[in-house]
Amino acid sequence: MSNVEEHAREQKAGMKCPQCGAFIETSIFELLTTNALVCPACHLRLSIDRMKSKPAFDALRKVQNAKRNLEQKSKFNG
Numbered sequence: 001m002s003n004v005e006e007h008a009r010e011q012k013a014g015m016k017c018p019q020c021g022a023f024i025e026t027s028i029f030e031l032l033t034t035n036a037l038v039c040p041a042c043h044l045r046l047s048i049d050r051m052k053s054k055p056a057f058d059a060l061r062k063v064q065n066a067k068r069n070l071e072q073k074s075k076f077n078g
């Protein structure tokens with residue numbers, strides 16, 4: 001019974017649309033790379049408040065940067 005663990009590993013995130021109540025599913029990666037989410041049901045645009053979860057974003061950005069550095073290095077070496 002590790003449904004919760006697997007869910008956490010997928011790093012899925014999301015929020016309820018304040019206008020129509022539909023669940024807007026997104027991912028941590030999307031939260032990092034986009035400035036706004038769009039509700040799939042009513043197309044309401046929600047801007048993301050990065051300051052509220054800044055520690056989490058900082059940690060994840062470091063991971064993203066490390067990945068990008070690795071990719072660039074392998075490109076230059078190749």
Ligand SMILES: [Zn+2]
Pocket residue numbers: 017018019020021022039040041042043044
């Ligand atoms: Zn909506």
